[in-house]
Amino acid sequence: MKNVEKYQRGYFMPPVESLKWTRKEYIDHAPMWCSVDLRDGNQALIIPMSLDEKLEFFNHLVKIGFKEIEIGFPAASETEYEFCRTLIEKNMIPDDVTIQVLTQSREHIIKKTFEAIDGAKHAVVHLYNSTSVAQREQVFRKSKEEIVKIAADGARLCNEYREKAKGNIIFEYSPESFTGTEPEFALEICNAVLDIWQPSADKKVIINLPVTVEMSLPHIYASQVEYMCDNLKYRENVIVSLHPHNDRGCAVADSELGLLAGADRIEGTCFGNGERTGNVDIVTLAMNMFSHGVDPKLDFSDMPALVELYERVTRMKVYERSPYAGRLVFAAFSGSHQDAIAKGMKWRDEKDPDHWTVPYLPIDPKDVGREYDGDVIRINSQSGKGGIGYLLEQKYGYNLPKKMRENFGYAIKNVSDHKHKELMPEEIYEIFKNNYLNVSSPVSVSESHFVQETDGTITASVTAAIPGKGTAVYSASGNGRLDAVANALKNAIPLDFTIESYEEHAIDRHSSAEAVSYVGISANGKTVWGAGRNTDIIVSSINALLSAINHILKD
Template identity: 70%
Template sequence: MMDVTKYGVGYYPAPKSEYRWVRKDHIDKAPAWCSVDLRDGNQSLIVPMSLEEKLEFFGLLVKIGFKEIEVGFPAASETEYEFLRTLIEQDLIPPDVTVQVLTQCRDHIIRKTFEAVQGAPSAVIHFYNSTSVAQREQVFKKSKSEIKKIATDGAALVKQLAAEYPGNFRFEYSPESFTGTEPEYALEVCNAVLDSLEPTPEKPVIINLPVTVAMSMSHVYANQIEYMSDNLKYRNSVVLSLHPHNDRGCGVADTELALLAGADRVEGTLFGNGERTGNVDVITLAMNLYTHGVDPHLDFSDMPAIVELYERVTRMHVYERTPYAGALVFAAFSGSHQDAIAKGMNWRKEHGLHQWTVPYIPVDPTDIGRTYDADVIRINSQSGKGGIGYLLQQKFGYDLPPKMREHFGYTVKAVSDHAHKELPPEEVFGVFRSTYLNKQSPVSVQEAHFIQKSGIFAVVTVSVNGQARECSGQGNGRLDAVCNAVKAACGMDFTIETYSEHSLEHGSTSEAAAYVGLRWADGSTTWGAGTDTDIIQAGIKALASAVNNK
């Protein structure tokens, strides 16, 4: 049974809340990014990645554009030690990429970390200790001064070893469980660490303030970040970093508001993979910037390939509704949505717009390696005529007249409803083909010859149930003349209510497509479509198809 009384406020609001960040309505530049996929992400997997898989993932992160990549906890695991050494010894770290290694504030672990990182082009030594009330009281059973000493002792040792070992080292300190720490005390510890490390603008120190466990609403975290940013010593020599987890489902919101509040850097993972509910999703953050016109300096132009590699090496699944990357995030099944999207796409094309303003679709799918026809308009029993017609036009080149498009929409929806499934584009086209296109039974027009005589006079050979007969008809145009001949041959009563045509540019063909809607004496309407390299023949085939649909 649920019992709300056991829970209370476990976080500590900032003592001075200026709320300056509230007055900003957007983030105007990308933060520095650090991928922690190979540490947080890997340690959260049921089956951690093999060495080969880690190397492949590292290559992906480099390709995407990460300049800082946390590669593991080399002093705590032989596997992670081997991975780091492989990167270094096989010269797999580009000169503009910095590897980051994690270590607790413990003497022997820090020393082994420096051994592991020897030879790297550049490295961030990320040391941490927990400062929260719960950890101080329940885990370490130490006072505030004792916890602070762990941090400053760690800082002194990394500074000493950096001077003893060859290499280009930078430092990062995290007061782990920052969100469960009194902000005044977190500030005291961080400033003590900074005093020990003595950062300069040329060699800044990263102060990382993690949402190790999310405890508050996002604005509380933003206030904490603003407070720290305002009060940290050496602020022009400090890179203020974020490391949000997603326990409350607010990882992206926490990060975006904290960036408004003064943070400079973000640690996160692709697709938010991490412990418990995960780390913040860097892809969502970066693409949110992109859709606001801010270059994230990360390349997600081939999202399907990123998803494929990620799923293969982590054995995790990218949820279909994951922002930007999920298989269905651009999919519109709703008829009204499909209609709006189709009209928006056409509006953009007709007006030659560069700006992206299409309804319901916040980013151009082609920017991230997706397609309109396969990803945007998806067809099932909820779909509408606009979307179905748009798919047929974009994928196969057939631009149906409006009333025929409506008839076709209901036909496709009925097929999907009966089958209880989504119809892929090829099946949608199959319904169109079998229902309307070039239907030549039981009636077909085998030959037609025309004479200019009081309009157009047509001599037509019509086959009805396999029996050919010659007949004639007069009309104000060729198709009208053929129509009157067919009516005479078949004893039918109809008129052409709708006719349209266009060139059909699809594949390697150079055909014309024609559409005919017939109004019958009983008030019903039938539709047909025809294709041929000759536009007159295409119209005649469309006429026969419409007759055969009675």
């Protein structure tokens, strides 16, 4: 690719080796979560949310379980300021929820920020200034000492305004563009701010290490985070926070490795909305923990409701393949995948295991408010008999014999291939019903009577309507009722067939128990299937036989 020489690695390794995080296997507890949907996420929208939309989203974030929510940059616009004041004045912030507001290290902005949070019971004032080489040289054109002074001056101003404020206010500092900053300088400026704020056990300080722009592989970021965690002053009273963006598509990995490296807190958004490629997707991050048996302390059990709200108020879309939340993330179209899922679900029914191990499904879709039928097994021309049969069983209660599933599967695939579209469950059931179930044309049976003979055989008298012959009674004997009916029908129609398979099961839908029968007959060198359904098992089996016979006669 052309112009590759234009680019170079713009990150910095820590001055000492920081690899303790590599010895950890997984994240064993939930971090502190801070949603920035209403600030970072909102500022990245083409059409920012209205006040009512932000209030609705805020309430839903609280419902999910967020205890810290960054609500905006109140000095940036009157809309942001009004939102903050509305939450406080209308007493909409639960006592266990802390709002967070962002401010640059400039006095008039800090002053306006403290005015905005006046009356809040719990608030985080988030101070930041940019520290990277590129920002220092190109944007601010200041020395390291001057950049440190910007941060220190802002920290002192925060102290002064907090002394006059009411409520529980804690501070957060971000060396913005941390990933493009020399780790030694990031440490120096953070420690300078900490010296001013003097964190204590009852007044902790948050040091946020933002991936303002992703520049490295995730393990580099983890090493940077570990270096900071190991060398920050007052560490026992400092909450190390991460705010990863997704420029290289690695925000989730940055966050996970950063937590292994010692971070305590994550700032991100639902579904990863944010500037450029977005923030870390908290849904994915939290659900990854959930899939390892770790409670993320956030409740995504009604994922469809969150998706609906998010798409409506942000005018953004959750990608169909977005982990855990996308419309198709649990969907299996492939025949082999469908078969494995169907067998895995059957195994669960048989064994009732303690843990979820179904092939191809990392979590139970029902744990995020999704259903097996329609969400998991999806039918198109690539689907297989296992998935099609599973859907018919789960949705409508028909447990087709293995060979019949194969026959029906080919029929469904042919329809989907011809129409070039996915088939919905109701369409699949309609095909089954029209072609296999209680098919009473061209031959129909209105009555059947049976006599037990002394030699153990059964004689059947069948009243059948035959095209060209009208309605008549036909009799024959067999080694069972269905065999006797089959022999009687052979006397009525010019078709030589043999019953190859018969299965039955009860079906209980809408409080009326019925029997379903499946019959496979061989004729003219091929096996054809039919199904019958009735409250009487004998009638059900005859209907299944007739369905198979009529299938052949129609052909």
